Amino acid sequence: MGIVGCGAIGSRIALSITKELKNHFMLSALYDIDSEKAAGLSRRLKARRGVVKRSVDELIASCDVVAECVNTPAAQGIIAKAVRARKKVLVMSVGRLFTRNSLFALARRHGSSLVLPSGAIAGLDAVKAARLAGFNSITITSRKPPAGFQGNSFLIKKGIHLEDIVSDKLLFEGNVKDAVVKFPQNINVAAALALAADSTRIKVRVIASPSLERNTHEIVCTGKSGTIRTITENVPCPDNLKTSYLAVLSGIQALKQLSDQVKIGT
Numbered sequence: 001m002g003i004v005g006c007g008a009i010g011s012r013i014a015l016s017i018t019k020e021l022k023n024h025f026m027l028s029a030l031y032d033i034d035s036e037k038a039a040g041l042s043r044r045l046k047a048r049r050g051v052v053k054r055s056v057d058e059l060i061a062s063c064d065v066v067a068e069c070v071n072t073p074a075a076q077g078i079i080a081k082a083v084r085a086r087k088k089v090l091v092m093s094v095g096r097l098f099t100r101n102s103l104f105a106l107a108r109r110h111g112s113s114l115v116l117p118s119g120a121i122a123g124l125d126a127v128k129a130a131r132l133a134g135f136n137s138i139t140i141t142s143r144k145p146p147a148g149f150q151g152n153s154f155l156i157k158k159g160i161h162l163e164d165i166v167s168d169k170l171l172f173e174g175n176v177k178d179a180v181v182k183f184p185q186n187i188n189v190a191a192a193l194a195l196a197a198d199s200t201r202i203k204v205r206v207i208a209s210p211s212l213e214r215n216t217h218e219i220v221c222t223g224k225s226g227t228i229r230t231i232t233e234n235v236p237c238p239d240n241l242k243t244s245y246l247a248v249l250s251g252i253q254a255l256k257q258l259s260d261q262v263k264i265g266t
């Protein structure tokens with residue numbers, strides 16, 4: 001397996017290859033635009049020489065499965081390259097993929113596989129089943145401690161100072177297309193929900209909540225099969241407060257399933 005992006009998620013996926021994934025994958029390549037991050041991770045893992053690659057192309061050439069774990073729009077180009085090379089690709093930047101869903105057609109044309117984990121939310125299994133009968137309404141409300149929105153350029157442009165927020169503040173209410181553009185690193189969950197529901201008519205609410213210690217996502221879907229209501233209260237990943245620990249675990253579990261013949265859950 002090759003991992004592009006050796007930050008919070010990429011590092012933990014790499015570490016999982018020595019634990020949960022040890023019977024499923026071998027780590028063959030690491031790449032990060034910050035070469036010291038890839039080198040540091042390789043040292044921590046006591047990986048063999050040559051695991052750190054000098055480019056995405058070199059990484060893609062040396063593995064069958066690519067885990068995309070970067071935090072920039074470059075994710076789209078990395079996924080496209082891996083798909084063209086017919087690799088299986090775990091996509092963590094689901095929000096970035098949402099704005100370039102032509103990559104789905106590309107993957108089907110090239111016989112590649114794109115795996116989008118549920119990430120920090122619960123209920124995509126039920127949403128996928130319920131969509132066959134149709135929905136009346138879908139809402140997702142994401143609440144995070146203000147620090148989880150640090151560096152967000154939409155909020156900076158709006159002049160919102162996160163440190164001044166003393167009670168719940170609605171930062172955004174709107175559709176999923178707008179949400180993924182304004183909160184590219186916070187709203188992978190809304191993108192995953194929209195893709196699972198096969199609908200863009202989703203109401204997204206983003207709230208900064210100083211009283212919260214956990215990133216919380218609440219989904220309510222109503223439709224012909226009934227109502228689905230899920231809440232996840234996630235511990236932030238210590239390495240990156242914007243990322244929920246559950247999202248990391250979800251990526252690892254998705255990889256495990258990818259290599260398993262038995263599939264449990266829809």
Ligand SMILES: NC(=O)c1ccc[n+]([C@@H]2O[C@H](COP(=O)([O-])OP(=O)(O)OC[C@H]3O[C@@H](n4cnc5c(N)ncnc54)[C@H](O)[C@@H]3O)[C@@H](O)[C@H]2O)c1
Pocket residue numbers: 004005006007008009010031032033034037069070071072074075092093094117118119120121184185186188189239240242243244247
């Ligand atoms: N699906 C979900 O539910 C979910 C949840 C949390 C985070 N995410 C997404 O997963 C991705 C990774 O999250 P993270 O917490 O590990 O981020 P992070 O900031 O901790 O790490 C990202 C790493 O990518 C590297 N990088 C940036 N551009 C690169 C490039 N062009 N090539 C190679 N490396 C590059 C950075 O140097 C950094 O080391 C983000 O896009 C995030 O939005 C998804």
